[in-house]
Amino acid sequence: MLYILVRILDFQSHIHLIYTLIHKRAIKMDVTKPTSCWWVVLVALVIALNLATLCNGGVTSKFVRKVEKSIDMHLESDVFSVPTGYNAPQQVHITQGDHEGKAVIVSWVTMHGPGSNTVEYWIDGNYQKLKANGRVTTYKFYNYTSGFIHHCTISNLKYNTKYHYQVGMGHSVRSFWFMTPPEVGPDVPYTFGLLGDLGQTYDSNKTLTHYELNPTKGQAVLFVGDLSYADNYPDHDNARWDTWARFAERSMAYQPWIWTAGNHEIDFAPEIGETKPFKPFTHRYRTPYKSSGSSSPLWYSIKRASAHIIVLSSYSAYGKYTPQNQWIEEELPRVDRNKTPWLIVLMHSPWYNSYNYHYMEGETMRVMYEPLFVQYKVDMVFSGHVHAYERSERVSNVAYNVINGICTPVSDQSAPIYITIGDGGNIEGLANNMSEPQPKYSAYRETSFGHATLDIKNRTHAYYAWHRNQDGYAVEADSLWVFNRYFHPVDESTSS
Numbered sequence: 001m002l003y004i005l006v007r008i009l010d011f012q013s014h015i016h017l018i019y020t021l022i023h024k025r026a027i028k029m030d031v032t033k034p035t036s037c038w039w040v041v042l043v044a045l046v047i048a049l050n051l052a053t054l055c056n057g058g059v060t061s062k063f064v065r066k067v068e069k070s071i072d073m074h075l076e077s078d079v080f081s082v083p084t085g086y087n088a089p090q091q092v093h094i095t096q097g098d099h100e101g102k103a104v105i106v107s108w109v110t111m112h113g114p115g116s117n118t119v120e121y122w123i124d125g126n127y128q129k130l131k132a133n134g135r136v137t138t139y140k141f142y143n144y145t146s147g148f149i150h151h152c153t154i155s156n157l158k159y160n161t162k163y164h165y166q167v168g169m170g171h172s173v174r175s176f177w178f179m180t181p182p183e184v185g186p187d188v189p190y191t192f193g194l195l196g197d198l199g200q201t202y203d204s205n206k207t208l209t210h211y212e213l214n215p216t217k218g219q220a221v222l223f224v225g226d227l228s229y230a231d232n233y234p235d236h237d238n239a240r241w242d243t244w245a246r247f248a249e250r251s252m253a254y255q256p257w258i259w260t261a262g263n264h265e266i267d268f269a270p271e272i273g274e275t276k277p278f279k280p281f282t283h284r285y286r287t288p289y290k291s292s293g294s295s296s297p298l299w300y301s302i303k304r305a306s307a308h309i310i311v312l313s314s315y316s317a318y319g320k321y322t323p324q325n326q327w328i329e330e331e332l333p334r335v336d337r338n339k340t341p342w343l344i345v346l347m348h349s350p351w352y353n354s355y356n357y358h359y360m361e362g363e364t365m366r367v368m369y370e371p372l373f374v375q376y377k378v379d380m381v382f383s384g385h386v387h388a389y390e391r392s393e394r395v396s397n398v399a400y401n402v403i404n405g406i407c408t409p410v411s412d413q414s415a416p417i418y419i420t421i422g423d424g425g426n427i428e429g430l431a432n433n434m435s436e437p438q439p440k441y442s443a444y445r446e447t448s449f450g451h452a453t454l455d456i457k458n459r460t461h462a463y464y465a466w467h468r469n470q471d472g473y474a475v476e477a478d479s480l481w482v483f484n485r486y487f488h489p490v491d492e493s494t495s496s
C-alpha cells in the first residue's frame with residue numbers, strides 16, 4: 001500500500017512528504033523518547049522507497065489514451081481514390097537508389113496495362129527534361145494478380161537539388177517532385193521522420209497527417225516495418241497492398257521512405273499455396289541493397305547527409321555463417337564516422353521492450369549482434385512491432401555467457417538508445433499491457449499512436465522528439481538532445 005502511494009507521487013512531493021513527517025513529529029513528540037522511534041523508522045522507509053523509485057529511473061506516461069478499436073478506412077475513402085485517366089500511374093513512391101544519395105528509385109503501378117516505363121525528370125527552374133527507363137514486374141498471390149509494377153532508378157543527380165518528375169502517358173501523366181539530400185559530410189544537418197507499423201486505419205491517417213504537419217519538417221522517412229497489414233484480410237487480400245500505397249503516396253511520392261521489412265511483409269501462407277516469403281513486399285518495394293554489398297533487399301545500408309543507416313531483417317536468418325551475419329560483420333568496420341558520424345540501425349523487432357507484447361522476440365538477434373553494436377558505438381536503434389512507444393536508456397547486456405548469471409542490462413555509454421516506435425496506428429490496435437515495475441533500462445513508455453523526428457544538427461548533437469496523435473502538431477510528448485557516441489559520448493539521459 002505505502003509503496004504504491006509513494007510510487008504515484010512525484011519527486012517533489014516525496015521531499016515534501018518527508019519534510020512534513022519530520023517536522024510534525026519533531027513538534028509533537030520528544031524525539032529523545034524511545035517510544036517515538038517508530039516515526040524514524042517510517043521516515044527511513046519512505047526515503048528508502050523513494051531512492052528505489054529514483055533508481056528505477058523510467059517514466060511510464062500518465063497520459064492514458066481512450067481505448068477504442070482501430071478500424072481500417074473503408075474502400076471508398078478519399079485516401080484510396082484512384083487517379084483519373086486511363087491506366088493512370090498510382091501508388092507512386094520513391095526511395096534512395098544508391099549508397100550516397102545521388103540516385104532515386106521511382107516506383108508506381110498501372111492497373112490496365114504496362115503503359116510507359118519511362119520517368120521524365122528535370123531540375124526545378126530548368127526545363128531541360130531527362131529520361132530514364134525502368135522495368136515492369138507483376139506477381140500472383142493465390143487468386144490475386146497484381147497490376148503492372150514499375151521500378152525506375154534515376155542516377156547521377158545533383159546533391160541538394162529540387163527535381164520534378166513525371167510518370168504515365170497521354171492524358172494520364174502525373175507529376176511529383178523531390179529534394180535530393182546534401183552531399184555526405186560530418187556536419188551536414190538533416191531531419192529524418194520515424195514511422196512504423198502504419199497500416200491503413202483512421203489512426204494511420206492521423207499519424208501520417210501529424211508527420212506531414214509537424215513544424216519540424218522531416219526530409220526522409222525511416223520506416224521500421226509493417227506497411228499495409230493486408231495479411232490480416234482473408235487470403236492476405238493483396239488489394240489492400242494497393243490501397244495502402246494509394247494512401248501513403250501523398251508522402252512517399254515526395255520524399256524517400258527507407259524500408260525495413262516487418263513480419264507483416266512475410267506473407268507466408270502455405271494453406272493457400274503461397275510459400276515464398278516477402279513476395280508482395282519485394283515486388284512492390286525496392287531497396288538499393290547491391291550498392292552496400294548486400295545479397296538481399298531485406299538488409300542493406302545507405303549514407304544520407306551525416307548519417308549511416310543500417311537496415312536489418314528480423315525475419316531472415318542472422319545466425320553465425322548466414323549471409324546477413326557475414327554482411328553486418330563486414331559492414332560495421334566500413335562505417336567511417338569522420339564522414340557519417342551518426343550510426344543508426346533500423347530493425348522491426350525490438351531488443352529492449354518492456355510491454356507484454358512480443359516480449360523477448362528480439363532476444364536471439366540481440367544475443368548475436370549487441371556486442372557489435374556496443375563495439376562500433378551505434379548511436380540509435382529504431383524498431384517497431386510493439387504497437388506503442390518506448391525509449392530506453394543507453395544500456396547493454398553483453399556480459400552474460402550462459403553460466404555466469406550476469407544477465408541484467410547495465411548502463412553503458414557505448415550502447416545505443418533503443419526506440420520502439422511501432423505506434424503508426426494499424427488495425428491490430430494498441431499495446432497497453434506493460435511489465436511492472438518499469439525496468440531500469442526503460443526511460444519512457446506510453447501507449448499512444450504517434451511518430452518521431454530525428455533532427456541532426458552537426459557531428460555532436462541531434463534533437464529527437466516523439467509526438468502523440470492527440471496533441472497539437474507542434475507538441476512533443478517525449479524529447480531528448482542525443483549526443484553522438486563517436487564525437488561527443490557524454491551521458492544525455494534524463495533520469496540518471
Ligand SMILES: *[C@@H]1O[C@H](CO)[C@@H](O)[C@H](O)[C@H]1NC(C)=O
Pocket residue numbers: 073077078079202205206209
Ligand atoms: C485523411 O487525412 C487527410 C489529411 O488530414 C484528410 O484530408 C482525409 O479526409 C482523411 N481521410 C480519412 C478517410 O480519414
Ligand SMILES: *[C@@H]1O[C@H](CO)[C@@H](O)[C@H](O)[C@H]1NC(C)=O
Pocket residue numbers: 143144235
Ligand atoms: C478470391 O477468392 C475469394 C474466396 O476464396 C473470393 O472471395 C475473392 O473474391 C476472390 N478474389 C478474386 C480476385 O478472384
Ligand SMILES: *[C@@H]1O[C@H](CO)[C@@H](O)[C@H](O)[C@H]1NC(C)=O
Pocket residue numbers: 356433434
Ligand atoms: C498482461 O500480461 C501478463 C503477462 O503476459 C498477463 O499475465 C496478464 O494477464 C496481462 N494482463 C491483462 C490485463 O491482459
Ligand SMILES: *[C@@H]1O[C@H](CO)[C@@H](O)[C@H](O)[C@H]1NC(C)=O
Pocket residue numbers: 457458459460461
Ligand atoms: C552543434 O549543434 C549544437 C546544437 O545546435 C550546438 O549547441 C553546438 O554548438 C554545435 N556544435 C558546433 C561545433 O557547431
Ligand SMILES: [Fe+2]
Pocket residue numbers: 197226262263264348384385386
Ligand atoms: Fe510487427
